[in-house]
Amino acid sequence: MSPPDAAVSTRRKNMPFVRIAGAADHPAIRDVVIAAYGQYADVIPPDIFPRYLADVLNLEKHASHGRLLVVEVDDRVCAFAAFYPDASVQGVGFPPGWAGGRALAVHPAVRGYGVARVLAAAVERLAQDNGSPVFAFHTYSFMTSAIALYDRLGYCRAPEFDFDMAAHFGVSAAEPIMALAYLRHLTRVRPHAAGVLRTHCPATSVHRKQRTHQ
Numbered sequence: 001m002s003p004p005d006a007a008v009s010t011r012r013k014n015m016p017f018v019r020i021a022g023a024a025d026h027p028a029i030r031d032v033v034i035a036a037y038g039q040y041a042d043v044i045p046p047d048i049f050p051r052y053l054a055d056v057l058n059l060e061k062h063a064s065h066g067r068l069l070v071v072e073v074d075d076r077v078c079a080f081a082a083f084y085p086d087a088s089v090q091g092v093g094f095p096p097g098w099a100g101g102r103a104l105a106v107h108p109a110v111r112g113y114g115v116a117r118v119l120a121a122a123v124e125r126l127a128q129d130n131g132s133p134v135f136a137f138h139t140y141s142f143m144t145s146a147i148a149l150y151d152r153l154g155y156c157r158a159p160e161f162d163f164d165m166a167a168h169f170g171v172s173a174a175e176p177i178m179a180l181a182y183l184r185h186l187t188r189v190r191p192h193a194a195g196v197l198r199t200h201c202p203a204t205s206v207h208r209k210q211r212t213h214q
Contacts, residue, residue: 016115018122021068021080026059028077029070033057036105043142044165044177051169056103065089067126071106071119079106079115083126087136092168092179093161094136099127101137104146116149128186136183140165147180155182 021029033056041049062068062082071079080103084090087100094100101123106116127135136158139146161181166173 015073016079016113016118017072018069018118019072021070021077023063025068025070025077029059029068029080030057032070032077032080032107033103033105035107035109039108040140040142045171045173048166048169048171048173048177051171052165055169056105062102069119069122069126071115073110073113073115078110079119080104081119081123083123085127085130085132092138092163093181097132098134098136098183099130099132101127101135104137111145116146117153120149120153124184124186132186134183134185136161136181138163138179138181141178141180150182155184157181158183 034053037053037056044052059068059082062084065086066082066084069081069083070077082102084100084102086096087094087098088096090100090102101120104116104119104123106119124135138161139150141147158181161183163179164173165177165179167176168179
């Protein structure tokens, strides 16, 4: 695992730069999250959206369980994600020992420039450095752009870990709002192949077996 104050990637002018965030970054992170997730206020029922947004914005909780990462472009924070070394503490069904990502947010002003791809790779790299066998996370059925991105990046769907957002927040809804689980199995490479990440997406039945035995 990288030291807390070390950059996750090398800074280049006008290029996305990923680093570990601290408490001083919280206001900028909150601005990014509100700008990124505000578009869903009309999609998520009004009795659920405030609870969902408050959960995403609970940076103190995220930091207590893991690390906060931000992406800067021209020295301005434009994206955020939380890394959980133990995804099970999120209480969404992931087994102990799996690493997880949470609350990935990209400011609308920088969408389409590969910022989300860079951030997802950095969080996954932390999971690999942590020695985690699996990197897992959820997105939502209405986040079609995120779903398309994760499909392009080769993440595997794990529907046995899907859950209903409304039920998760203790609210009754006319229709379920599904959180869709994605994951990647991480395989450490031989020393001479350093820097190469091999992945494998086994069948869903294998996922269920792992969940039962962990």
